[in-house]
Amino acid sequence: MADVRDRTGHDDAPLSTAKDGERAQIVASELDGAKGDTLSGKTVTINRPRDELFAVWRDFSNLPKFLDNVISVEQLSDGRSHWTVRGPGERTVEWTSVVTQETPGELIAWTTEEGADVPNSGRIEFRDAPGGRGTWVTATVLYDPPASVVGKIVAKMFQREPAIQARRDLRRFKQFMETGEVATAARTRKQLDEENA
């Protein structure tokens, strides 16, 4: 499956770039067990082969290395995994996620189970970039903003808002895969620990 495009035939651009926010519904209609009504979609080009990127991502225990707010991902049985994530302020939020679709080397889709602190669903896709420039990695996430509009504003202030976070986390994934490390401007170990806290 390619990224979700406008099926009504207006143009070839991804729906995540539509001016009309309600098109998130079209994305939702293509996801198994879609949860959430706010759409975030971002693509990054990573100068590494598709299969390598897929393999690193598919081992969910790798994710805390570059997903900034993910504290841990515990693999359960049946394609389920338990996530512990930093929320706004001092809070942590948790959910259990289930893989709803998987095509090796190309696609992983997920949705959260009942009782998630932040219900979310989405997919991550890996496509060969044109011109031999590596791989296009597209994350499409549907989510319910924490609590309320106020919650979202608070989350944004603390940069725990999923749309901002998704963009930054994709950059970190790119850094990790292209350079072997995640860039930091910290000078001392103490500063780095504070940044990561």
Next chain:
Amino acid sequence: MRALTWHGKHDVRVDTVDDPDILNPRDAILKITSTAICGSDLHLYDGYIPTMQAGDILGHEFMGEVVEIGRDSTLQKGQRVVVPFTIACGSCFHCSKHQYSACDNGLPADNQDIAQTLYGQPMSGLFGYSHMTGGYAGGQAEYVRVPFSDVGPIVIPDGIEDDKVLFLSDILPTGWQAAENAEIEPGDTVAVWGCGPVGLFSVQSAFLMGAERVIAIDHFPHRLELARKFGAETINFEETKTYEALMEMTGGIGPDACIDAVGLEAHGFFADNVWDQIKASTFLGTDRTHSIRQAILACRKGGRVSMPAVYGGFVDKFPLGAFMEKGLTLKTGQTHVQHYLPGLLNAIMEEKIDTTFLISHRLSLEQAPDGYKMFHDKQNEVTKVVLKPGLDLARVP
């Protein structure tokens, strides 16, 4: 360690701060032996550059001795290295094309948003130059953490003193790239606006690339004198009508290539907006900050304009019509320092390029605040201030 820190407009201090640590596998820690104050540091000093925070360590022109290395660094303890001011990973698409200042991965992910919003895409990181360019601590200190140490730093052979190679970090490659971007052909007359360090290195580079004549433009007599020493003809824009002189000095044709090495002398952002506003509100002359407009007007038809000068925001009254009608080419950009280092180090060792002429003052790190004030207040005499942290130790009785 001791470090020169920024606290606000015209307020820099030498503070005691924690030593840097190795934080990533490709890091190295240097003990600084020489570090220069750049013209662009003066814009931090003047408070023009946003996203500075009190306590930020300044300095993006530095060199030193490797004292600690991460697991994936290719350096060895004890080596002397010069470090590019641009922080680039060496493995992204842009680095593979040697467009190091456009590196995708030099900025921490969270710092990329500002540049992405302003420019469409984030640029490489820079040392000691605000949080928009990463918030990396600079090298006007006893020690510095250098990310991607396997890509940036160039090892200096024994026996070559610091003063000869320090400017590989920024201003020499910047002047060289400016001349390269001017696509000089034999027989060309090249005009250079600004005889600061970058302009003076552009003058030298242009001759090495085959320019027949170089015409250097400034208003500081001492700086014009330095340009003349390298064979340039000069125009003092306070005494002379620059456009008219350039036309007369080229038989009515205009220079084949024009290099704007004025801008704000900043590796910065927004500052030209601020400066333009000040100029506009005080009705000051426009020669200096409008150098790019003048360069476009003077340049011969079908000629080349090279702009090492840094602009960060928007410029009013850009002569787009003259630019289009005359069919000019404009090349610009932050310097891809890493690309030029091996060739320029060679040129220094073969004594084709002299850099030491530039240094007017050598101070200890503790004297850095005086260095800033002096550089800021006396631009005619003070062409370059180099700080030597080792001098402080030498003075302990």
